[in-house]
Amino acid sequence: MSKLTLDDIDVRGKRVLIRVDFNVPLDTAADGSPTVADDTRIRAALPTIRHVLDNGGKAILISHLGRPGGQPTPDLSLTCVADHLGTLLDERVRFSSNTVGDTVEEVVAAMGNGSVILLENTRFDPGEKANDETFAQALAALADVYVNDAFGAAHRAHASTAGVAQFVDTAVMGRLMESEIEALTKVRDEPEHPMVAILGGAKVSDKLGTLRALINTADDLLIGGAMSYTFLKALGHEVGKSRVEDDRLDAAESLHEDADGRIHLPSDHVVAASPDADAESSVVEGDIADDRMGLDIGPATLDEYRELISGAATVVWNGPMGVFEVEQFANGTMDIAKSVAEATQHGAFSVVGGGDSVSALNRSGHTDQISHVSTGGGAMLTFLEGAPLPGIDALTDA
């Protein structure tokens, strides 16, 4: 069902409560103060914020940051994000150390058209994750209209992503939300074939539902990362000390069977005794010795995967192929990034998502060559699985 967007509303003079996803990685500056380490998600929210400001609305921004566990946690304050946003917008961005309540309501009431304020971390209040009605109502009290632009948090039914929408007259999608849904709908519902899905990363259990959905639409499913060892063990291979989820062996085996040959698993591996930077590594084909663990896909696997990717019309990628954080186990992931970028240049439609996957993609230098880089990890997987996203469902029907 389609939802209202910014194009359906007039924001002039209105208090526009915008749920953004400013859950960004932080760093510590030389003077000890926190700074934004990667501002991809802040930049992604700019079109919506700009639209509201340029059309004379009052932008009231809310977001979570990290996991403060429902109580004020100075290290997870959004103060430094307000400063960073101010620089990007080249506007004064006010900050409120309260998220809801009389003081914020008064400050918001005094805002001029075209001005912007960021409120403190919604997860400082236990009502956020509990999707508590009182907290949702207190947020709604700040809004004439609510905009959800936080795709990365849309799979969570929290007060600021879902609950609040019940208590406002109009709840619409922001620009980022719109573009995420457009790109992901295309690959989920009407992909051009051949479609290649590349799935990797830490755990099969995080991605079982998505794998299930993808075996129905993708022509080839290329598996890498730690999750490949759960599949390989389930199929009777020796995987040594590789990371395996023993409680998912049956699920992996039945997925592999249902996929009818469309699931590809690594045939060779970069192995070592540990994932340490100075561990001695080697390439092995087939089984892995008892005292070794698989930490990256090997060159023969890369040849096979590269070939399949180069022939694809649609490519979806989530999850690194190895422990890419460590130089000697990063090659598989970097090579896949390059292959996906090349396929895109030859006309394929490509989507890459997932926190670690996007950080690996950025490191590869190929980000600009991808058709759509999703700001969602869990939200993208949930969407591709075809499961509901509470943050979208809660919005006003078009």
Ligand code: ADP
């Ligand atoms: P994303 O955030 O893109 O969804 P995940 O969080 O699922 O990706 O997985 C990323 C993590 O998986 C990385 O920290 C990486 O080191 C780890 N990983 C990948 N391959 C392996 C492996 N063979 N053994 C252990 N960890 C791995």
Ligand code: MG
């Ligand atoms: Mg991750």
